[in-house]
Amino acid sequence: MSMVESNSIxxxxxxxxxxxxxxxxxxxxxxxxxxxxxxFAEQLEMLHDPTxxxxxxxxxxxxxxxx
Amino acid sequence: xxxxxxxxxxxxxxxAASLLRERQLSPVELTEAFLRRIAAVxxxxxxxxxxxxxxxxxxxxxxxxxxxxxxxxxxxxxxPIGLKDLYDxxxxxxxxxxxVTPDRIPDQDATTVAKLDQAGTILLGKLAMHxxxxxxxxxxxxxxxxxNPWDLERIPGGSSSGSGAAVAAGLCMGALGSDTxxxxxxxxxxxxxxxxxxxxxxxxxxxxxxLSWSQDHCGPMTWTVEDTALILQGIAGHDPKDPxxxxxxxxxxxxxxxxxxxxxxxxxxRRYFFESGPDVEPETLVAIEEALKVMTSLGAEVHDVExxxxxxxxxxxxxxxxxxxxxxxxxxxxTRREDYGEMVRDRFLLGGLTxxxxxxxxxxxxxxxxxxxxxxxxxxxxxxxxTSPKPxxxxxxxxxxxxxxxxxFTGPFNISGLPAISVPGGFTSSRxxxxxxxxxxxxxxxxxxxxxxxxQQASRWFEQRPPI
Numbered sequence: 001m002s003m004v005e006s007n008s009i010x011x012x013x014x015x016x017x018x019x020x021x022x023x024x025x026x027x028x029x030x031x032x033x034x035x036x037x038x039x040f041a042e043q044l045e046m047l048h049d050p051t052x053x054x055x056x057x058x059x060x061x062x063x064x065x066x067x
Numbered sequence: 068x069x070x071x072x073x074x075x076x077x078x079x080x081x082x083a084a085s086l087l088r089e090r091q092l093s094p095v096e097l098t099e100a101f102l103r104r105i106a107a108v109x110x111x112x113x114x115x116x117x118x119x120x121x122x123x124x125x126x127x128x129x130x131x132x133x134x135x136x137x138x139x140x141x142x143x144x145x146x147p148i149g150l151k152d153l154y155d156x157x158x159x160x161x162x163x164x165x166x167v168t169p170d171r172i173p174d175q176d177a178t179t180v181a182k183l184d185q186a187g188t189i190l191l192g193k194l195a196m197h198x199x200x201x202x203x204x205x206x207x208x209x210x211x212x213x214x215n216p217w218d219l220e221r222i223p224g225g226s227s228s229g230s231g232a233a234v235a236a237g238l239c240m241g242a243l244g245s246d247t248x249x250x251x252x253x254x255x256x257x258x259x260x261x262x263x264x265x266x267x268x269x270x271x272x273x274x275x276x277x278l279s280w281s282q283d284h285c286g287p288m289t290w291t292v293e294d295t296a297l298i299l300q301g302i303a304g305h306d307p308k309d310p311x312x313x314x315x316x317x318x319x320x321x322x323x324x325x326x327x328x329x330x331x332x333x334x335x336x337r338r339y340f341f342e343s344g345p346d347v348e349p350e351t352l353v354a355i356e357e358a359l360k361v362m363t364s365l366g367a368e369v370h371d372v373e374x375x376x377x378x379x380x381x382x383x384x385x386x387x388x389x390x391x392x393x394x395x396x397x398x399x400x401x402t403r404r405e406d407y408g409e410m411v412r413d414r415f416l417l418g419g420l421t422x423x424x425x426x427x428x429x430x431x432x433x434x435x436x437x438x439x440x441x442x443x444x445x446x447x448x449x450x451x452x453x454t455s456p457k458p459x460x461x462x463x464x465x466x467x468x469x470x471x472x473x474x475x476f477t478g479p480f481n482i483s484g485l486p487a488i489s490v491p492g493g494f495t496s497s498r499x500x501x502x503x504x505x506x507x508x509x510x511x512x513x514x515x516x517x518x519x520x521x522x523q524q525a526s527r528w529f530e531q532r533p534p535i
Contacts, residue, residue, distance in 0.1 A: 023400075023416065023419050033413065036417060036471070040385075043381065043386070044382065044421065047382050047386060052379070052435070056431045057431055057435055
C-alpha cells in the first residue's frame with residue numbers, strides 16, 4: 001500500500017492556509033504551529049491517497065423524519 | 068466488619084455490593100475509608116480536581132438509612148465513584164480541566180450521572196483529565212496533570228487520566244471516562260484496570276462536554292470486568308435527549324460473565340497491530356501473544372485476520388476529531404485563545420486548518436474501514452490486539468506528540484463505533500502495565516465481556532495493585 005509523500009510547507013503558504021480558514025496568527029504562533037502542521041499534513045495527505053479503492057463509499061444521509 | 072480501612076478501598080464493587088446488601092458493611096464506613104485514602108495519597112497522584120467530602124458523607128448517611136429500612140436499590144447502591152471532569156454535575160464545578168471554563172457550574176446532570184445517582188452511587192468528586200479531552204498531560208492546563216500510581220514519574224494515560232489513576236490506586240471503586248480516540252482504554256491499559264468503550268449509541272453522551280460528536284463514547288472504568296458490567300448496566304440505554312443513542316434493548320450484562328470461551332473465534336489483525344515496526348514495544352507483543360495462548364488453552368480458536376486499510380484509520384480519526392472539536396471551540400479560539408493550554412490549543416487549531424475535502428475524505432475512509440471490520444467480524448466473534456503500542460511514557464519531556472503521530476491501536480474502533488474493552492494483560496520487566504484490547508460486533512457487549520472475564524479469571528492480573 002503506498003502512502004503519499006508530503007512536501008514541506010513554506011511560512012507564506014501556511015499563512016495563506018490560515019487566513020483562508022479565518023485564523024489570524026502572530027509570527028510566534030506561526031513559527032510554533034508550522035512544524036506541527038507539517039506533521040499533520042502527512043496525515044491529511046494520506047486521506048487523499050489515490051490508491052484508495054475507487055469504490056470508496058459515498059457520504060450518506062439517512063432521512064429519518066418524525067412521522 | 069473487621070476489614071481495615073485500606074482493605075475496604077481494595078474491595079471490588081461486586082464484593083462491596085454483597086456486603087452492603089447484607090448490611091455487613093456500612094456505606095458511611097466505606098465512604099470514610101475512601102476519603103481517608105484520598106487524603107493520604109492524592110497529593111502525589113493528583114487524580115481528583117474537585118473533592119466532595121461533605122456531599123459524599125451526606126449521601127452515605129442517606130444510603131445507610133435507606134438500606135437499613137429495606138430500600139436497597141441494587142448493586143451500585145452505596146458504591147463510591149468518581150467522574151471525569153467533563154460530565155455535567157448539577158451544582159458542582161465542571162471545568163473540563165480548562166481555564167476557558169474554570170468556574171462552570173452546570174444546572175443539570177448528564178444523563179449518565181443522573182442514572183448513576185438514581186442507582187445510589189456516592190460521588191466522591193470530579194477527576195482530572197486532559198484539557199477538553201485532547202492534547203496530553205499539559206502543565207499549562209487548569210490543574211496539574213494526574214500521575215500514574217504504578218510509577219509516579221509517568222503519565223496514567225489520557226484523556227481520562229484521573230479516572231485511570233484513581234481506580235487503580237483505590238481512590239474510588241469505579242469511574243466514568245470518555246473515549247474519542249482511546250481515552251478510556253489508554254488509561255485503563257497504562258494503569259492495569261478495565262476500561263470499556265461500548266458501541267456508539269449504547270451510552271448517552273448528553274451533558275458531557277463534547278470533543279467530537281460523531282466519535283465520543285462514554286463508558287466505565289473499574290478494577291474488574293464484573294464491576295464494568297455493573298456500571299454499564301447502570302448507564303446503558305436509549306436517551307431521548309441524545310439523538311445518537313440507539314433504541315436497542317439493554318441485555319443483562321452480568322449474565323454474560325460466564326468463564327467459557329470454548330469454540331469462540333478470535334481474530335488477530337497482526338499486520339498493523341503487531342508489525343508496526345519500532346513503534347511497538349517488544350514486551351507488549353510478548354504479553355499479548357501469551358494472552359492469546361491462554362485463550363487458546365481455554366478452547367478459543369485464534370485466526371489471523373486482515374483489515375486492508377487500517378493504516379488510514381489514524382488520519383480519519385484525527386481529522387474528524389479535530390475538525391469537529393474546532394467547530395465546537397471556534398469562537399473561543401478566536402476570542403480567548405490564550406486561555407487554552409498549549410497542547411489542546413495546537414490540536415484544535417490544526418482542526419481549523421483542515422479543508423472540507425479532508426473532512427469528507429475522512430468520512431469516506433471511515434465508512435470503508437467500518438465495512439472492512441464488519442467483514443472480519445462475520446468470520447470471527449471478536450478481534451484481539453494490544454491496547455497501546457507502548458507502556459506509559461514519562462511525564463517529564465512528554466510533548467503529547469504521540470497523540471498526533473505514530474500508530475493508534477484504539478482510534479480505529481472510534482471511527483467504526485465498535486465495542487472495545489481494555490483489560491489488564493500483564494506487565495513489562497519494569498512493572499509497567501500492559502493492556503489487552505478485545506473488540507466485538509455492534510451491540511455485542513455481552514460477548515466482549517464474556518471473553519474479557521474468562522481471560523481475567525485465567526490470568527488474574529487484576530489482583531496486582533500499584534505500590535502506592
